[in-house]
Amino acid sequence: MTKAEIVDIIHETLGISKKDIYNVVDAVFTTIKEDILNKNSVKISGFGSFEVKTRGRRIGRNPKTGEEKVIEARTVVSFKPSRILKEEVNA
Amino acid sequence: MNKSELIEKIAESNPHLSKRQVEFIVNGVFNSIKSALESEQKVEIRGFGSFKIRKKERKEARNPKTGEKVVVEPKTVPYFKPSREIKIALLK
Numbered sequence: 001m002t003k004a005e006i007v008d009i010i011h012e013t014l015g016i017s018k019k020d021i022y023n024v025v026d027a028v029f030t031t032i033k034e035d036i037l038n039k040n041s042v043k044i045s046g047f048g049s050f051e052v053k054t055r056g057r058r059i060g061r062n063p064k065t066g067e068e069k070v071i072e073a074r075t076v077v078s079f080k081p082s083r084i085l086k087e088e089v090n091a
Numbered sequence: 092m093n094k095s096e097l098i099e100k101i102a103e104s105n106p107h108l109s110k111r112q113v114e115f116i117v118n119g120v121f122n123s124i125k126s127a128l129e130s131e132q133k134v135e136i137r138g139f140g141s142f143k144i145r146k147k148e149r150k151e152a153r154n155p156k157t158g159e160k161v162v163v164e165p166k167t168v169p170y171f172k173p174s175r176e177i178k179i180a181l182l183k
Contacts, residue, residue, distance in 0.1 A: 001123065001124075001127040001132055001133070001134045001135070002134075002135055002136070002137075003136055003137070005123075006119070006120055006123045006124075009119065009123050010115075010116055010119040010120075010123070013119075014112065014115055014116065014119070016108070016112060020105070020107075020108060021116055023105060024101055024105060024108070024112075024113055024116040024117065025116060025119075025120055027100075027101045027104065027105070028097065028101065028116075028117055028120045029136050029138070029139040031092075031097055031100055031101060032092075032097070032139070033138070033139055033177060035092050036173075036177060036181075037177070037180050037181065039181075040092060041092075042092045042093075042097070043092070043093045043094070044093070044094045044097070044121055045093065045094055046121070047094075047121040047124075047125065048169070048171075050171075052181070074181070074182055075181040075182065076173075076178070076181060077173050077177060077178075077181060078171075079142075079169075079170070079171030081168070081169040085125060085128070085169055086168070086169065088125060088128075088129055089128050089129055089144055089167045089168070089169050090166055090167050091129070
């Protein structure tokens with residue numbers, strides 16, 4: 001499924017132009033992205049949360065060659081699905 | 092930020108739409124992703140990331156506290172992979 005398909009689904013039940021719907025759908029992702037890039041976490045109730053976490057510097061190993069390499073501290077985003085979402089994909 | 096703050100922000104930059112309309116669309120986005128995942132479909136949003144499900148097989152694990160053996164039944168887990176763009180931007 002893509003953004004265009006999400007717009008179509010919403011358009012079936014809401015009588016406003018596809019362009020208006022597209023703008024809002026697009027804003028959902030760009031607004032969340034902006035917050036993530038500002039290192040803020042975003043929580044969507046009933047869906048899940050996007051959490052910005054820092055990972056410490058560590059020594060990693062190439063599993064193929066066994067070579068050791070330093071992995072510098074970094075910031076990553078992880079998605080934590082809500083209980084509802086977890087239950088629904090298992091239903 | 093939470094969902095109501097997200098709706099608030101989007102409503103501000105779309106003054107020609109009512110807050111209820113914006114709310115309906117925002118909920119529609121998350122509900123669409125949810126139903127796609129329920130039907131084991133992948134959702135791909137350019138520049139943002141993709142949502143997928145992963146199937147975990149039945150496995151035997153141990154309760155780390157007691158050392159007791161437990162059986163973990165097979166399950167499906169939702170999973171989000173951020174776009175390259177987000178991953179790279181967070182490294183800076």
